Amino acid sequence: MQHKEIKIQAFSESAFHSLGFALQRMEDHYRSTHGKPDVPHRHDYYTILFIEQGEGSHSIDFTEYQIANNTIYFIQPGQMHQVVLMQEPKGWIITFTEEFLIANSIPDKLIRDIYLFNDYGQSPPLPVAERDMPVYRNLIDQMEHFTSSLENYPMEAAGSLIKLFLIQSNNNCSLHKNDNPQLTETTNHILRHFKQLLDRQYADTHKVSDYADALSVTSDYLNKTVKSITGKSAKDHIQSKLIIEAKRALLFSELSNKELAYSLGFEESAHFNNFFKKSTGLTPSEFRLMAHHS
Incomplete structure (x- = not known):
């Protein structure tokens, strides 16, 4: 198969780019591309894939992960990734820029301290327990509501909700590390x-x-x-x-x-x-x- 040029997707190609934040249903994206397989590409912004239902594979920097229900993927700017879906998924694509983090006083330290956005070929998905799913759904519902209906301060609302999303995810991630007494x-x-x-x-x-x-x-x-x-x-x-x-x-x-x-x-x-x-x-x-x- 002829290789297609691997491009860096700029945030200006996304919706709501003036906010530095965008939220899209995975099923809408799937339909808009007619279910065609993704091609390897990079972003100049952060991406979170929140998958409630899905089947296929997700490659991040040359490591392939099988897509499973109730999982979250965190992709840094510059990482190569490719999503190949076997059927229409259910979930969300959340994207935001470095400038969005700065504007909303989300410190770089938070991004670096949490073990969600990893590099060096290790970016495994975060499994979400069924009992925690309502928390995530509520946060995303609020993101959708505030960014689509607020005339004033939609970015600030999105910033607060992204911060809560990251903190919730870090708490879930930390559950897998608490058994290690050396983690100080x-x-x-x-x-x-x-x-x-x-x-x-x-x-x-x-x-x-x-x-x-x-x-x-x-x-x-x-x-x-x-x-x-x-x-x-x-x-x-x-x-x-x-x-x-x-x-x-x-x-x-x-x-x-x-x-x-x-x-x-x-x-x-x-x-x-x-x-x-x-x-x-x-x-x-x-x-x-x-x-x-x-």
């Missing part, structure tokens, strides 16, 4: 700042020791702390981040392998090629060719 404010702080550093410096250094030094801890402590929360060591996160960024660049850019290797902080393209093949089983050229012809 200190470990949260270290993980949060490690991820911030990694987002900024993944191309500058690939060494755990450099991140540990920046956080004033030992490499061993950083590895163990990160693993106690995420199940992956700091080294694993660094490598996953590099692989994800490499895959994105291979799909979205025209960089040569040598240029890509240099942009990711590899001094030798051969080293990058070996690293990529060890992680994926394919050379960068093979991955690009396969992706563009799939």
Whole structure:
């Protein structure tokens, strides 16, 4: 099948873009596209898929998840994703921009502290217990009501409801982590700042020791702390981040392998090629060719 160009969808292509917030029923979106399978794409805004009923698959940064009832997906700006549905779903698509968060005093710390919008190839859906579904339905009903009927301050109303939605989701997510006695404010702080550093410096250094030094801890402590929360060591996160960024660049850019290797902080393209093949089983050229012809 001929590969279609993978595009970055800007928020201006969404409804209510002047608010930096949009809400759409999944069934309406499905009908408007005549049920055609989604194509891989990225957004420059946050996306939440709240699926009450559905069957199919959802790929986020090259990891495929089976769609199930009563699940929520959280997608960061820049993450590649693709939804393939087997039948008409029931649910909601919630989208909002970074500017929307700022305008509504929703701090960046909240987004980073909660483990909902993840990266580095780990963005699993959040299952919602049946007893919690009325809470979510009520929040979404209010979002729909206020953004469609209020003449004054609809953005502020939506902002308050999004904040409640995220807090409710974080509380549900936290239920899966409360059994871990090592999950303390200190470990949260270290993980949060490690991820911030990694987002900024993944191309500058690939060494755990450099991140540990920046956080004033030992490499061993950083590895163990990160693993106690995420199940992956700091080294694993660094490598996953590099692989994800490499895959994105291979799909979205025209960089040569040598240029890509240099942009990711590899001094030798051969080293990058070996690293990529060890992680994926394919050379960068093979991955690009396969992706563009799939």
